[in-house]
Amino acid sequence: xxxxxxxxxxxxTVTGKKLTVTCSQNMNHEYMSWYRQDPGxxxxxxxxxMNVEVTDKGDVPEGYKVSRKEKRNFxxxxxxxxxxxxxxxxxxxxxxxxxxxxxxxxxxxxTVL
Amino acid sequence: GENVxxxxxxxxxxxxxxxxxxxxxxxxxxxYFPWYKQELGKGxxxxxxxxxxxxxxxxxxxxxxxxKTAKHFSLHITETQPEDSAVYFCAASGGGGADGLxxxxxxxxxxxx
Numbered sequence: 456x457x458x459x460x461x462x463x464x465x466x467x468t469v470t471g472k473k474l475t476v477t478c479s480q481n482m483n484h485e486y487m488s489w490y491r492q493d494p495g496x497x498x499x500x501x502x503x504x505m506n507v508e509v510t511d512k513g514d515v516p517e518g519y520k521v522s523r524k525e526k527r528n529f530x531x532x533x534x535x536x537x538x539x540x541x542x543x544x545x546x547x548x549x550x551x552x553x554x555x556x557x558x559x560x561x562x563x564x565x566t567v568l
Numbered sequence: 569g570e571n572v573x574x575x576x577x578x579x580x581x582x583x584x585x586x587x588x589x590x591x592x593x594x595x596x597x598x599x600y601f602p603w604y605k606q607e608l609g610k611g612x613x614x615x616x617x618x619x620x621x622x623x624x625x626x627x628x629x630x631x632x633x634x635x636k637t638a639k640h641f642s643l644h645i646t647e648t649q650p651e652d653s654a655v656y657f658c659a660a661s662g663g664g665g666a667d668g669l670x671x672x673x674x675x676x677x678x679x680x681x
Binding site for chain 1: 577663664669671673
């Protein structure tokens with residue numbers, strides 16, 4: 456089954472404790488992206504990657520890092536999480552940057568205390 | 569950068585009636601306009617999209633219209649059913665595809681039985 460898989464789905468952590476949210480897609484997609492969803496703010500792009508070893512900042516990259524060492528994986532790293540990073544995070548992928556459809560994962564709800 | 573405004577934020581309609589959600593965009597270079605549906609606890613899923621060389625597109629009970637001059641586009645759902653209850657996001661992109669999508673803040677559509 457074609458899918459984007461994120462882990463963990465739910466996480467409660469404390470300020471400053473490094474964490475990684477993994478994202479994997481099995482569709483051989485070139486383009487991958489991370490979004491955060493906050494009430495009243497919609498979906499905002501954090502980082503994106505057009506292909507292996509190519510990453511770039513989105514609209515709200517502060518406090519986040521990403522890497523794209525393999526085509527299928529695009530982890531989101533929070534080196535020192537803060538309460539304002541409490542949010543619902545979505546990983547998404549697309550065949551290419553020009554392709555229309557984004558395929559989203561089920562989301563990872565992160566709470567930083 | 570692009571700015572996408574979406575209205576209304578909440579829309580309640582009787583089952584069987586029509587629902588219309590409207591979006592405006594700021595960048596006249598935008599040329600790709602998708603609509604995503606997000607059901608409770610899931611990631612957004614593409615339901616319909618339109619490109620700037622087309623004025624209207626229809627898929628069964630859903631349709632999207634685009635007015636490039638006025639820089640607005642709308643989602644129309646006819647004969648609404650309970651399974652249409654969800655959050656709907658519009659988006660706009662100047663790259664013609666998944667890259668560079670700017671999302672609206674979302675509309676919570678409630679179908680009243």
